Amino acid sequence: MRNFAALTHMRIQLTLRNKMFVFFSLIMPFAFFFLYAGIFAKGQPQVVRFFLGPVLALTVMGSFWGLSAALVMFREQGILRRFHVTPVTASDMLASSVVANYVLILPTVLFLFVLSRTIFHVTHFGDLLSSFILISIGAISFSSMGLVVASVTNTMQETQVINQLLWLPLIFLSGATFPLAFLPHVAQRFSLFLPATYLVQGLQRAIFDSAPIWQLGVEVASLAFWAVLTFFLSTQLFRWEPEVKVPRKAKLLVVATAIPFLLLGLWENKYGNIPALAQSAYDSLNGPAKSAPPPDSPK
Amino acid sequence: MANFVLQVENLVKRYGNVEAVRGVSFSVEEGEVFGLLGPNGAGKTSTVEILEGLRTLDSGSVSVCGLDPQRNSQALKHEIGAALQSTSLPDKLRVMEALRLFAGFYKRRRNPEELLKRFGLEEKRNTVYSQLSGGQKQRLALAMALVNDPKVLFFDEPTAGLDPQVRREIYDIIEELKHEKKTILITTHYIEEAERLCDRVAIVDHGKVVSLGTPRELKTRSGGTTRIEVRLSKPASDGALKNLEGVADAREVDGAYVIHSRRPPQTIVAIVKHLEAEGNELVSLEISSPSLEDVFIEMTGRRLRD
Numbered sequence: 200m201r202n203f204a205a206l207t208h209m210r211i212q213l214t215l216r217n218k219m220f221v222f223f224s225l226i227m228p229f230a231f232f233f234l235y236a237g238i239f240a241k242g243q244p245q246v247v248r249f250f251l252g253p254v255l256a257l258t259v260m261g262s263f264w265g266l267s268a269a270l271v272m273f274r275e276q277g278i279l280r281r282f283h284v285t286p287v288t289a290s291d292m293l294a295s296s297v298v299a300n301y302v303l304i305l306p307t308v309l310f311l312f313v314l315s316r317t318i319f320h321v322t323h324f325g326d327l328l329s330s331f332i333l334i335s336i337g338a339i340s341f342s343s344m345g346l347v348v349a350s351v352t353n354t355m356q357e358t359q360v361i362n363q364l365l366w367l368p369l370i371f372l373s374g375a376t377f378p379l380a381f382l383p384h385v386a387q388r389f390s391l392f393l394p395a396t397y398l399v400q401g402l403q404r405a406i407f408d409s410a411p412i413w414q415l416g417v418e419v420a421s422l423a424f425w426a427v428l429t430f431f432l433s434t435q436l437f438r439w440e441p442e443v444k445v446p447r448k449a450k451l452l453v454v455a456t457a458i459p460f461l462l463l464g465l466w467e468n469k470y471g472n473i474p475a476l477a478q479s480a481y482d483s484l485n486g487p488a489k490s491a492p493p494p495d496s497p498k
Numbered sequence: 499m500a501n502f503v504l505q506v507e508n509l510v511k512r513y514g515n516v517e518a519v520r521g522v523s524f525s526v527e528e529g530e531v532f533g534l535l536g537p538n539g540a541g542k543t544s545t546v547e548i549l550e551g552l553r554t555l556d557s558g559s560v561s562v563c564g565l566d567p568q569r570n571s572q573a574l575k576h577e578i579g580a581a582l583q584s585t586s587l588p589d590k591l592r593v594m595e596a597l598r599l600f601a602g603f604y605k606r607r608r609n610p611e612e613l614l615k616r617f618g619l620e621e622k623r624n625t626v627y628s629q630l631s632g633g634q635k636q637r638l639a640l641a642m643a644l645v646n647d648p649k650v651l652f653f654d655e656p657t658a659g660l661d662p663q664v665r666r667e668i669y670d671i672i673e674e675l676k677h678e679k680k681t682i683l684i685t686t687h688y689i690e691e692a693e694r695l696c697d698r699v700a701i702v703d704h705g706k707v708v709s710l711g712t713p714r715e716l717k718t719r720s721g722g723t724t725r726i727e728v729r730l731s732k733p734a735s736d737g738a739l740k741n742l743e744g745v746a747d748a749r750e751v752d753g754a755y756v757i758h759s760r761r762p763p764q765t766i767v768a769i770v771k772h773l774e775a776e777g778n779e780l781v782s783l784e785i786s787s788p789s790l791e792d793v794f795i796e797m798t799g800r801r802l803r804d
Contacts, residue, residue, distance in 0.1 A: 205602045209591070216590040216626075277585040281642075284550050284582065285603045286575045440552070 203291045203298075210299035214265075223265060224307055228258045232311060236319050246484055247319040251311065252403030253375045255330070258307050259337040260369055260395055262300045263345030264362050270296060270349035271358045275441050283439040293433055297342040304338050329405035329412045336419060337398040340426035344394075344456075346433035351445050351453050369395040374403070379474060380481035387474045392464030397421050400473050407480055417471075421463050429456050501528045503650050503681045504549060508558035511544045518544045520705035521558070526650075526698075529679040531672075533696035535686055535794070541705040542685035543583055546654050549683070550580055563649050576604055579648030581639040583655050589628035593619055593638055596627065597645060604646035617641040617671065633664035640671055650681040657691060669694060689790045699790070703798045716793050723747075723758040726765060729781040730755065730773065738776075742768040754782075 214220045232254045240246030273279050282292065315321040324330070348365070352358040370376050372386055373395035379387060390396040401418030404410040412419065436449050467473055504526035511519040519541040526532040534542040547553045549560055551567035551574050560567060565574045587596055597610035614620050617637045622630060630638065636656065643651055656672065657665040665688075672695050675682060686692055692699045693713045700710040709716055723746050734755065739748040744761035745768075759765035762785065773780060 202603050205599055209588075209595070209599055212595075213588050213590050273588070277582070278588055280552070280582055281585045281587065283552055284575065284578065284580045285600060286572055287603055288572075 202287050203295050206287065206291055206295035207299045207302070210269075210295055211302055214269075214299065214303055220265060220303075223261070224258075224303060225310075227261070228254065228307055228311065229314070231257060232314065236315075240319075242319060244319055244321045247315055248321045248323065248325075249378075249403070249407050249480065249484055251315055251321070251324075252330075252406045253378075253399050255308060255311060255334060255406075256337065256373070256375050256395070256399040256402050257370065258311065259304060259334055259398065260341045260375070262304055262338060263341045263348065264366065266296055266300050266342050266345035267348040267352075267358050267362060268355065270346065271352060271355050274349075274438065275355060277441060279439045280441075289434055289437040289439075293346055293430065293437060296346060297339055297430070300342045300345075301335065301338045304334070308334055323409075325406040325409035326411050329410055329415055330402060332412055332419060333398060333401045333405060333415065333422075336422045336426060337402075340394065340422045340429065341398075343426050343429035343433060347429050347436065347453060347456065350433050350436035350438065351450055353444055368393060372396070374399045374477060378481050379477035388468055391467040391471065391473060392460055394422060394425055394460050396473070397463075400477060403480065404476060408476075417463070417467075421459065425456070425459055428459065432456060502526065502561075503528050503530075503563055504532070504683060505561045506545065506549070506558070507560070509545060509548065509555055509560060510557040511541070511548060511553065512556050518705055519548075522700075522702070522705070522707055523558075524700050524707060524710060526681060526683060528681055530697045531676050531682045531684065531695055533684045533686060533692040533699040534702050535689070535692040535696075535699050535790070536702035537687055540702045542702055543654055545702075546652050546683060546685055550578060550652055551575065576606065576646060577649045578652065579643035579646060579650075580652040581636070581643045581654065581656055583658070585639070587627040587638075589626060591627050592624050593627070593630070594623040596638065597641060600642050601645040606647055608645055608647045610645065613641040613644055632660055633667060636660060636664070636668060637671070640668070648680075650683070651675065653682060653684045655685055655687070657686070657688065665691075689794065693790050701794060701797055708797045709793070713790055716790060717787065723760055724762040725786045726757040726759055726762060726769075727782075727784040727786075728755050728757065728769065729753070731779040731781055732777075734773075734776065734778060738772065739769070742772060744768070 232250075235250040235254060236242065236247045240250055279292070312324065315324075344365075348358060348361050352361055372382070372390045373379075373393050374382070374390065375395060379390060379396070379400065382390065397418040401415050401422075405415065432452060432455070436445070436452070438445075502525040504524075506525070507523050509519050509522045510517065522541065522545055524532070534545065536542055544553065548555045549562050549567060551571040554568060562574055563577045565577070567574050591599075594610065594614065597613060601607045601610050614623055617640060619634065619637060619641065622634060627635070627638075640653070640656070643653070653672070657668050660668065669691070672682065672684070676695065684691070684695060696713065698710065698712050699716060700707045701716070702708070739745065739755060739757060742748075742765060744759045744765040746758045746760055748755060748757040750756075757765065757769070766783075766785075770780070
């Protein structure tokens with residue numbers, strides 16, 4: 200436990216010394232937020248409130264990117280080897296990455312709330328407890344996904360390619376950039392297989408519809424289960440040495456992380472109401488709905 | 499029986515089809531500085547990394563401080579200190595932070611301040627790792643190996659890639675540790691390093707120990723003869739010198755006589771007596787003992803260079 204705390208402290212300290220981090224974790228989300236709030240929402244508090252969930256989700260999800268890169272770099276440079284001759288365990292190393300990441304997200308999250316309040320005059324933030332729980336579970340689960348990416352790739356290049364491949368559907372097909380109601384019917388159906396959708400829609404409902412935590416059971420439970428699964432998998436696949444390559448069966452195990460959301464997606468497609476809820480939230484906005492009607496109705 | 503801190507028996511390590519270590523055996527006593535000397539790719543690093551618990555072995559057995567590095571890896575890690583090959587620290591980590599962080603991992607620890615002073619890094623305490631010179635990085639690596647006041651130290655190629663002046667600095671540090679009666683295992687491909695620092699040396703080649711002993715023993719055991727070069731005031735007949743005690747070979751080279759002797763003290767006495775009897779005189783005398791490098795060449799048929 201002491202080793203884990205010491206490593207977490209080191210990771211936070213090192214990340215704060217990294218200028219790239221400051222750019223990606225602070226400037227990027229704010230730029231996004233101003234884009235949404237200024238252009239899409241035209242500064243209307245109710246519409247800004249609608250977009251706050253997706254922007255928070257982007258911040259939370261984006262964390263897997265830097266985390267996987269940092270871990271691969273640590274391995275490639277032989278930094279992990281040095282820790283390997285000490286009593287530090289793989290779980291210490293991995294858990295400290297996740298927790299450091301979580302701690303580093305919180306100021307950005309807080310700042311987004313403060314901006315909404317001071318600049319865009321949003322006065323109601325829905326159910327804050329629901330938001331907090333979803334942000335926490337989301338941060339942990341997407342960080343763990345980053346750990347798995349780091350474990351199954353051998354070089355930094357590979358890591359970045361996989362990150363790109365994961366990132367694009369996560370942000371475009373989950374409602375994080377374009378509202379879910381805005382997407383074609385097929386894309387909506389597909390989105391239900393993505394963990395990101397549950398985070399984005401959950402946060403949007405918490406903030407915009409003031410959904411209490413018990414109404415977000417599916418979102419919370421699926422993300423929490425996924426977090427446990429991916430973290431466990433990352434401890435199994437963890438490699439200290441750069442020259443040890445990924446065994447092929449490990450790549451199959453990774454496919455297993457997709458299974459929970461595959462099943463959930465099937466269920467939600469048949470019985471769920473996530474697209475309907477997204478549609479009604481979207482319809483309740485008067486602003487952008489008038490100027491840009493959804494191209495396809497989910498019903 | 500001697501108190502063995504390290505024991506290696508018939509160690510074998512394979513990487514795919516390549517046998518990197520092929521039946522290595524040796525033991526290291528408490529307080530001893532033991533060297534694994536051999537060219538790159540001889541299996542030295544694999545051997546050390548198995549002892550450190552970083553790699554698994556394929557067959558044979560090893561014990562470190564009475565522990566099995568695989569089964570008791572957690573307990574073992576509290577007892578060992580290591581300066582690894584091809585390792586690094588995060589670029590933005592400061593010297594003092596690194597020492598504090600690593601000291602924090604252990605139950606038994608040394609004062610990081612004292613280590614900083616001892617390794618001459620006081621002025622660099624707030625410098626980030628990426629801005630240290632090669633020598634400073636290596637001094638930090640050695641300081642970090644000591645944070646837990648370990649029973650046994652592993653230095654894998656501690657001076658590889660350093661310039662000669664820095665290398666001598668590192669030797670001084672290791673010699674100091676030797677006076678403190680630390681048990682140290684060093685791997686190296688520098689003869690000078692093995693000769694200067696090690697109590698005993700195992701010459702390793704192609705994954706096998708080809709010879710093992712003190713540097714002195716290795717040199718005498720090798721059958722290597724001592725080279726005695728003399729200049730005389732009057733020419734002497736070749737035959738007469740060849741028949742002197744202990745002489746293996748004697749010949750004239752550029753006006754001097756080069757004599758190879760198996761027992762140099764007896765030979766020198768014999769030369770002096772012979773010259774006295776002949777009314778001849780010694781003008782100069784030069785003795786060179788066989789180097790560990792000669793021994794290495796003889797054992798492996800190759801020169802030891804990177």
